[in-house]
Structures are given as C-alpha cells and as structure tokens.
Amino acid sequence: MATPSPDPAYAITTMYSVPDDAWYLELDLVGTQRAVVTAIVPDEDPAREPTVCFEARSPVKHLDVPYAVMAWFMSVVEKEIHRSRAWMRLRPDLVEVVHGLRQEHLGIVSDDDFDDVLAELRGTVAEPDLPAVLAAAFGRTPDGGFVSGDLTAP
Structure with a gap:
C-alpha cells in the first residue's frame, strides 16, 4: 500500500x-x-x-x-x-498476559472458543483489567463484541 x-x-x-x-x-x-x-x-x-x-x-x-x-x-x-x-503501554503484568495470548492464539479467538478463553482469563486477570486485555489481545470486549480505538484506555 x-x-x-x-x-x-x-x-x-x-x-x-x-x-x-x-x-x-x-x-x-x-x-x-x-x-x-x-x-x-x-x-x-x-x-x-x-x-x-x-x-x-x-x-x-x-x-x-x-x-x-x-x-x-x-x-x-x-x-x-x-x-x-x-x-505494550499497559501495566507490565498485563503486557505479559497479552503477549502470551497473542502468541498462543495469534491475535484471533473464534466465537466458539471465546467463552473458554474468557473463563480462563477471569481466573488470572482482575475484572477491571479484562476489557484492556481482551481489546489488546483480540480486539474484543468481555461480552464478545469487537472494539476499536485506544487499547490502553481503562
């Protein structure tokens, strides 16, 4: 381009x-x-x-x-x-989680797998941090929708 x-x-x-x-x-x-x-x-x-x-x-x-x-x-x-x-401007612990998710899932999680990934994340990431982690790793929201914009927003 x-x-x-x-x-x-x-x-x-x-x-x-x-x-x-x-x-x-x-x-x-x-x-x-x-x-x-x-x-x-x-x-x-x-x-x-x-x-x-x-x-x-x-x-x-x-x-x-x-x-x-x-x-x-x-x-x-x-x-x-x-x-x-x-x-990468998220807190270091969240950067580590996002990097791992991006490596494991290559930035994509299917609708079929989303609930399982979300449940696993809820066991390791605090609820207020879920939107930023999901947006950064997959461009998704906790309800399974898609996001755009600043990934560092809370």
Missing part, C-alpha cells in the same frame, strides 16, 4: 513481514522506485524496539531528503508505532 507524500517525489510503502512480526514503512523516491529510509515497527514482542534504517546499498552514496518529507515520514511512523504497540 503506497501513501503519497506532500512532495510528489516521495511516497511511503507499508507492508507486514510475518517472519519478523513487524510492519515495514519505506520512504520511497518515486521516480526511481528506490527505498531511501525504512522504519521497522515490531508489533508482537515488547522487547523489540522500532528502528529506522537508511539505505546503505544504494549506488548513490548521498541523497538530500527535504526536511518536510522526513518530518512527514517520521510522523507517519510515530502513528504506526502507537497503533501497533499501544497494548
């Missing part, structure tokens, strides 16, 4: 790498279809931090990227970090 920049010479290509459990956002120079900067945003492992890499294999050793384009790119990266890692 490409997102055009305010400067038509640049765009961002966004892709997900399953082996890396991370989102890749590439700032591309449109005319040459060349990635100039790549941001990597892991979304499964709280211990892995987002990184930014500059294209080092390019035959052109120096490229001036306008400040406005770089500021725009970093703003998009910041929003992606917030979107895909919001659950």
